[in-house]
Amino acid sequence: MVNLASTPSRATFALALALNLVWTWPLVTDPFGLNIAIQMDAPNTLGLSAAVARAGNPFQPDLLNWPSGQLLVRGDSFVFFLLAKLLFFLSPTVPNSLCILLGPPISALAAEQLARRMGATFPWSLLAGLAYGFSGLSAMFILEGYAFNVLNPWLPWMALFALKATGPEGSPRDALLAAASWALCLLTTAYAGISATLLLVAIVGGSLLRRSASRGPLLVMTGAVLLAGLAFVALYLSAPTEARRFTPDPQTSIAMMTTGSARLATLFWRTPGVDHALHSQGALIGTTAFLLAIFHPFVPGTNRPGARRLLLVGLLLTLLSLGPTLKLFRTGPGMPWLLSPLAEAGLGAFMRFPDRLVLSATLAFGVVGALLLTEIGRIRPRIAGLLLAAGLLDVLVGAGLPLRTGSTPWEAPSAYQSAPQGRAVLDIWPHFVGFTRDQEVRLSRRAVGYAAMHGRPILTDALNVSPVEDRRRPVADWVAAWALSGSNGGGLVQARMDAIGIGAVALHASLFPPEELEILLQGMRNVLGEPAATSTDQGTTIILWVISSEPLTTTAAQRLAALELTQDEIR
């Protein structure tokens, strides 16, 4: 059993923590007030965790998707939701920030421990921590806004306990710990679960072929994994129809899966365009660890139990991450690739991000690379030191997170504080079409983030990506239509908003062209009266009208009926 209190472990954690403070700069300057992601999904993550933290029923919190509540049976990370629930008494930004500040060092420590367990020595085992905890994939997760992915020590621990369990000294305890770690991977994200499953199959399969596994621990591990897996599948299938994704036609499915697939040109490197147009997907795998890993089999006498299996799984997952079409760049020609049968079967809606399968590959290359680095360190320590420094360069320049982070305050504009508690807020912003239609998705995400901070429910469903499916949009259109109609509606607008359970309407004024804003403001005053609050902080202008502060007297079903009536009227 690896000693967590050993000097190498303590040194690794301390070094990884110090590196992470630099790597995630400027988060440490305002840990719970800054959003360092640059893509649009971080506010969504914040909103979901805040919704779960406050909700009585964590599988259907009512902060989002008002008035029905947000269905989370098929949510992304149950581990993250649990963390949010445990920290409910703190600011909603704390779970996300803790994942970013502590996730990479903890994951790096677990990978380094696995490398030492397999025969690498400190300090060369640090390469495994750098390659796994501080990979370009981890950088992508942080920049996209899915920070819960980087808190994953379960994958290296699963490999560690599985190798022990399938070895000659395996015990049922090791088997159970391996199965528990696998389950935690699955509960972190489904992609981590798939990645972990392939790794586990390779470890178990290899030990069966070598006939090195004891039957007892193997049966215990298989049984525990099957039980946990069946429970997860049952939970997944229990989702009601409205929480399920549709199965698209083959062409749409291929397009959906291709968008989230890795490309050959950005597996090991990145260009400015990846942050601008490719969801920050670039330099997923560290070059140094990868090269050391693939050269490892060429050195006789260095093979450790499990090394070859790890390397093969790493290579397989890298090839799978390229998705249904093998491409050099995002645009340009491609050829059908390994996942194309799944894409053509319509699974593109369920597996939209094959690039995330690289997770186990980064661990595999880091650990196997550390084994070869240990050998090099034995005969040429200075060259080994150079290579370890190269691995650090891969982290700081290749993945290059500190060169790419943003700095946006989490706090919601202060006008929202005038909205009544216990009632929803309706956000109104313009329609965006053509090349700028992504703005609507970005703004929906932002509204979810605002809801986490101001604590009032909103109509947006955080798990849906399409503005067309967003139930906020038709209600906002209905109010804007009345505002532009020239009539004051005779109190109909207030009555309908009250029936839906909306307590305030928030106009995102800085998004409208000035000449259009003037006309809309006049109409809104005509229909809703004078605004209760205006703010220009947090980088945007919000003008807020209060509809009603009275406690709700209608049921959720009645509010939903009023909302559906409004949607029908505007269509």
Added chain:
Amino acid sequence: MSQSASTQNIHFTVSLPETVEASSVKVIFSRQGTSRTVELADDGTSFHDAAGDGTWTGVDRGPFVRELTTRITVHDQSNTEHVVYSGVVYTPDSRSSIVSFQVVELGNMLRCHQVAGTWPGSPIAAQEGQNFYAGASWMVVLTVLVASMVKVLRRERLGW
């Protein structure tokens, strides 16, 4: 009304194709309800810019904004105004944002789209390309280093 106090720098860069000679390039936008115009310059006074290279730059400083409703106009040598861009530009970084556009010729019209970075002449290809070549070179150097160490190890193990 409550207001934000932090100052945010927004750097604009607009790169023109070699076939277009402009007399002026302007960015007109609304910043928290206040209409502003930034006249860009191609005189080499901005950091990273060379005079007359076709990349026009300018900066606006003001309170933090998450996005700008923006219009970009290019006046050609005959002083004809071309509105090359009209839309929302996202500037979420509260410290500083760089907003870059590449102008292209579409028949008789000029239009532009937002890009990651500008470069004289062929902006996207050069800046994207140099990173790609740097990464490939890094891989070659590391491959040579690791392969040479593997050779040494094999020699030691196999007793060559």
